[in-house]
Amino acid sequence: MAELKYISGFGNECASEDPRCPGALPEGQNNPQVCPYNLYAEQLSGSAFTCPRSSNKRSWLYRILPSVSHKPFESIDQGHVTHNWDEVDPDPNQLRWKPFEIPKASQKKVDFVRGLHTLCGAGDIRSNNGLAVHIFLCNTSMGNRCFYNSDGDFLIVPQKGKLLIYTEFGKMLVQPNEICVIQRGMRFSIDVFEETRGYILEVYGVHFELPDLGPIGANGLANPRDFLIPVAWYEDHQVPGGYTVINKYQGKMFAAKQDVSPFNVVAWHGNYTPYKYNLENFMVINSVTFDHADPSIFTVLTAKSVRPGVAIADFVIFPPRWGVADKTFRPPYYHRNCMSEFMGLIKGHYEAKQGGFLPGGGSLHSPMTPHGPDADCFEKASKAKLAPERIADGTMAFMFESSLSMAGTKWGLKTSNCLDENYYKCWEPLKSHFTPNSRNPAGTN
Numbered sequence: 001m002a003e004l005k006y007i008s009g010f011g012n013e014c015a016s017e018d019p020r021c022p023g024a025l026p027e028g029q030n031n032p033q034v035c036p037y038n039l040y041a042e043q044l045s046g047s048a049f050t051c052p053r054s055s056n057k058r059s060w061l062y063r064i065l066p067s068v069s070h071k072p073f074e075s076i077d078q079g080h081v082t083h084n085w086d087e088v089d090p091d092p093n094q095l096r097w098k099p100f101e102i103p104k105a106s107q108k109k110v111d112f113v114r115g116l117h118t119l120c121g122a123g124d125i126r127s128n129n130g131l132a133v134h135i136f137l138c139n140t141s142m143g144n145r146c147f148y149n150s151d152g153d154f155l156i157v158p159q160k161g162k163l164l165i166y167t168e169f170g171k172m173l174v175q176p177n178e179i180c181v182i183q184r185g186m187r188f189s190i191d192v193f194e195e196t197r198g199y200i201l202e203v204y205g206v207h208f209e210l211p212d213l214g215p216i217g218a219n220g221l222a223n224p225r226d227f228l229i230p231v232a233w234y235e236d237h238q239v240p241g242g243y244t245v246i247n248k249y250q251g252k253m254f255a256a257k258q259d260v261s262p263f264n265v266v267a268w269h270g271n272y273t274p275y276k277y278n279l280e281n282f283m284v285i286n287s288v289t290f291d292h293a294d295p296s297i298f299t300v301l302t303a304k305s306v307r308p309g310v311a312i313a314d315f316v317i318f319p320p321r322w323g324v325a326d327k328t329f330r331p332p333y334y335h336r337n338c339m340s341e342f343m344g345l346i347k348g349h350y351e352a353k354q355g356g357f358l359p360g361g362g363s364l365h366s367p368m369t370p371h372g373p374d375a376d377c378f379e380k381a382s383k384a385k386l387a388p389e390r391i392a393d394g395t396m397a398f399m400f401e402s403s404l405s406m407a408g409t410k411w412g413l414k415t416s417n418c419l420d421e422n423y424y425k426c427w428e429p430l431k432s433h434f435t436p437n438s439r440n441p442a443g444t445n
Contacts, residue, residue: 004170004171004172004173004230004231005231006172006228006229006230006231006276007228007229007230007231008225008226008227008228008229009224009225009227009229010210010222010224010225010227010275011209011210011224011271012224012229012271013269013270013271014229014269014270014271014273015267015268015269016169016170016230016231016232016267016268016269017062017232017266017267017268018232018233018234018266018267020234020266021036021037021266021267023036024036024037024039024062024232024266024267025062025267025269026041026062030043030060031043031060035062036062037062037266039062039063039064039266039267040062040063040064040065040066041060041061041062042060042061042062042063042066042067043058043059043060043061044058044059044060044061044168044185044186044270044272045057045058045272046058046059046183046184046185046207046272047207047272056271057183057207057271057272058270058271058272059169059268059269059270059271059272059273060268060269060270061168061169061265061267061268062265062266062267062268063168063234063264063265063266064234064236064260064264064266065260065264067187067262069258069259069260070245070256070257070258071242071256071257071258072256073247073249073254073255073256074254074255074256075252075253075254076246076253076254076255077253078251078252078253079114079116079117079253080116080117080118080409080411080415081116081117081118081134081248081251081253082118082251082409082410082411083118083121083125083130083132083151083251084251084409085121085122085406085407085409086407087409087410088407088408088409088410088413088414090407091366091408091413092366092369093369093424094363094364094365094369094370094371094423094424095363095364095365095366095408095413095419095423096356096357096361096362096363096364096419096420096423097119097361097362097363097412097416097418097419097420098358098361098418098419098420099197099358099359099360099361099418100117100135100137100197100360100361100416100418101137101418102137102138102139102160102195102196102197103115103137103138103139103195104139104195105139105140105195109139109140110137110138110139110140111138111140111141111142111143111145111190111192112136112138112142112147112190112192113142113145113147113246113253114138115136115137115138115139116134116135116136116200117134117135117136117137117411117412117416118132118133118134118409118411118412119133119134119135119342119362119364119408119409119411119412119416120132120133120342120364120406120407120408120409120412121133121202121406121407121409122340122402122404122405122406122407123204123312123404124204125151125152125204125250125251126250127205128204128205128206129204129205129312130203130204130205130312130404131152131201131202131203131204131303131312131313131400131402131404131406132152132200132201132202133199133200133201133202133342133400133406134199134200134202135197135198135199135200135362136156136196136197136198136199136200137196137197138190138192138195138196138197139192139194139195139196140192141189141190141191141192142189142190142191143189144239144241144242144243144244144261145189145243145244145245145246146166146187146188146189146243146244146245146246146262146263147187147188147189147245147246147247147248148185148186148187148188148245148246148247148248149182149184149185149202149247149248150184150185150247150248150249150250151184151202151204151248151249151250151251152184152202152203152204152205153181153182153183153184153202153203153206153207153208153303154181154182154200154201154202155179155180155181155200155201155202155203155208155301155315156174156179156180156181156182156198156199156200157179157198157199157200157201157344157346157398158174158175158176158178158179158196158197158198159176159197159198159199159344159345159346159347159359159360160176160194160195160196160197160198160359160360161176161192161193161194161195161196161197161198162174162175162176162192162193162196163175163180163190163191163192163196163198164190164191164192164193165180165182165188165189165190165191165274166188166189166190166191166263167182167186167187167188167230167263167274168186168187168188168262168263168265168268169186169229169230169232169265169268169273169274170230170231170232170233171230171233172228172230172274172276174276176198176346176347177278177279177280177346177347177396178276178277178278178279179276179277179279179300179315180274180275180276180277181208181274181275181276181301182274183207183272183273183274184207186274187245187262187263188274189263197360199344199362199398199400201313201315201400203303203312203313204312205312206303206304206305206312207303208301208302208303208315209301209302209303209304210222210224210301210302211296211299211301211302211314216285219283220283220285221282221283221285221297221298221299221300222277222281222282222283222300222301223281223283226277226278226281227275227276227277228275228276228277229273229274229275230273230274232265232266232267232268233263234263234264234265234266235261235263235264236260236261236264237260237261238259238260239258239259239260239261242257242258242259243257243258243259243260243261243262244256244257245257245258245262277300279300279317279319279346279396280319282298282300282317282319284298284319284321285297286321286322286323286324287324287325287328288324288325289325289326290325290326290327290328291325291328292325292328292332292333295316295318295332295399295401296314296316298316298317298318298319299314299315299316300315300316300317301314301315302314302315305403307403310403311401311402311403312402312403312404313400313401313402314399314400314401314402315398315399315400316398316399316400316401317396317397317398317399318350318351318392318395318396318397318398318399319392319396320390320391320392320393320394320395320396321390321391321392322388322389322390322391323388323389323390323391324388324389325386326386327386328386329381329382330381330384330386330391331351331373331377331378331381332351332372332373333372334370334371334372334373335370335371335372336368336369336370336371337365337367337368338367338368338403339367339401339402339403340364340365340366340367340401340402340403340404340405340406341363341364341365341371341399341400341401342362342363342364342399342400342401342402342406343357343362343363343364343365343397343398343399343400344361344362344397344398344399344400345357345358345359345360345361345362345395345396345397345398346359346396346397346398347359347394347395347396348392348393348394348395348396348397349395350392350395350397351377351391351392351395351397355374355376355426356374356420356423356426361418361420363423364406364408366405366406367405372427374426374427375426375427375428375429375430375431376429378430382433
């Protein structure tokens with residue numbers, strides 16, 4: 001595979017044209033009477049026309065045929081995709097899932113769309129307020145099928161197997177320890193090369209942004225220059241039997257046929273694009289004296305709500321870093337949170353739970369449900385010598401955190417057969433160390 005090219009920057013106004021058609025972008029205007037190369041001009045709007053300029057999202061696409069050239073959409077089986085948060089009764093317990101099983105290619109061919117499974121979520125699609133967490137489990141490429149989401153943005157986190165993603169803006173190769181965002185309405189198709197698994201955070205009605213840095217200053221966390229946008233690339237061919245366009249609309253799946261590939265955009269310009277990011281580029285900020293900075297200091301991207309400082313969803317990572325805090329219990333603290341916390345593991349071993357929480361699995365701690373290090377982690381960390389040490393080398397855990405109270409789906413809690421019924425037992429060995437007659441126990445660092 002030839003090395004793919006990208007444009008650098010987050011949220012930039014960009015312009016790109018396939019080098020096979022130099023000058024395909026109109027000069028000085030968006031919608032000329034006749035476009036160069038006799039292309040069609042089509043605008044893709046990711047925000048209302050009248051949004052403030054700082055949040056206005058749109059791109060102009062110059063394509064061989066407009067995307068309206070398709071047969072009527074018809075309802076299709078939606079598989080395990082749902083936005084019904086009342087399928088099963090609420091469960092306030094700490095929830096943990098074993099690695100989700102990937103179907104064997106030798107038994108059944110499953111592509112990215114057929115392999116979508118909704119695990120949990122909250123909110124309402126029709127009012128553009130909410131989120132969903134999906135798991136994708138697939139073993140074959142999409143071929144002459146593409147997908148677009150009318151309901152929200154997909155933040156895709158591959159855990160096993162790389163993804164070659166064809167979009168209307170160009171191609172992206174996304175590997176484990178990278179993420180990509182496919183924004184609302186953008187058509188894409190995914191090639192896979194092995195049995196493949198990953199996680200998706202879907203948000204409705206808002207887009208992901210870089211978090212404000214406040215007193216951190218101008219630099220740090222995920223730097224804008226490290227986000228990569230594909231360059232224009234097109235294909236122009238008829239598809240025998242028709243190309244299938246799949247649409248998720250109001251939580252249901254629909255399909256339409258058209259005669260040509262949807263990836264026929266010869267040139268584009270704008271600020272509403274797909275993009276990818278390598279998590280290794282995250283600049284970690286951490287305590288260098290004592291105590292913990294809250295995990296919000298590890299936020300890569302945020303999807304804000306209308307309440308200042310409160311997110312519909314944050315994407316947070318726990319990357320390799322140094323731990324140097326003095327007189328401090330260094331693993332994550334015990335916590336009851338007003339937020340929902342879904343965690344996944346791309347690789348390695350999460351620092352607060354060395355066993356049970358495995359790559360390709362996950363956990364959900366609901367609002368005000370207590371959670372924290374298991375008994376073994378607590379005992380070791382309470383007695384450890386507090387020398388500078390590397391934390392999480394070879395590991396990448398992440399969190400989808402939301403101000404909404406997420407509910408599990410029937411697939412997540414029952415059908416998947418991956419729910420770990422013994423999760424609560426990791427805290428059972430915790431015992432009292434209370435010393436009422438001694439304020440300063442011996443052996444503390």
